[in-house]
Amino acid sequence: MIRTTEQTTLPEPVVHFKPRRRRAPRESTVLTLNLAPMVDVVFLLLIFFIATTTFKRAEGILPSRLPKQSGLADQLAPPITPIVIDLRQTGPGPTDYAIRVERFVNTPTTFNELAAFLMDVQANPGFDDETPIVIRAANDVLWDHVVGCWNAAVRAKYKSISFGLQ
């Protein structure tokens, strides 16, 4: 059988068919927190605090009052005979000091003993926590000892403590 050319060049029937496209799988979007900037800031804060922190003991205040319009306490004439504590520096060392309480024989040697001594004094007739305390320190006494003496009087619950001149 002879085939004509028409037969061979016949266009193929057009089939209007689109194969169904597979939808591409949608990318799953997972919400994540970006921690990097936060970690940066936190580390900066940490470095700042480590670099600037200095550890030291807390400081406080021992309140006192000075006499109005005058110098120190010995320029006044207190109505009650005060307990006068003399402080002297006996050597160059930080513990070289001597305490003497006027009008008393058994005087303490340390500020702990002084606090106990002043407490005991209040039990004597004519003395109470209103009795004035005058601290008379020599000019060369270390400030630490003067404050220790003041602190001992406060520990013994005295209400009127002042500084005097030696």
Next chain:
Amino acid sequence: MFNMAPMIDVVFLLIIFFVLVSTFASAERLPMELPQPDASQAQNLKLTDRVIINIQLADPADPDRSDVIYNFGPSRVDSLAEISSRLALHARLVPDLKVVIRADRRVRYGDVREVMQAVAEQGIEKMNIVAHVGDLGPEQ
């Protein structure tokens, strides 16, 4: 993957620790060795209307401790007369002025006494002495 959660926990704890324990240095509170009395009765008071006078050793290595430096607030003053004049000015502006004396524990009483004398001469009654709070405990 690197697990950052424990590290962040630790870092946050460290930050909270440092935030809580940090005390920012004040220009008025100069570094010095404050008095450390046994069983200190010093109270942690927040004073208003106060001026701080610092008395530091000029040379801590000097055994005589003869030279001291006075600071009125954050600024250094050269003489007691300057302290008196500044106190007079403050006392005029603030009627209930309180003076806080921060002196190094190693200075001599005579140097502090002169400041106290200047304070009293200005008619200022309220003077406060700064010391450490609580016991020092064993030497470290």
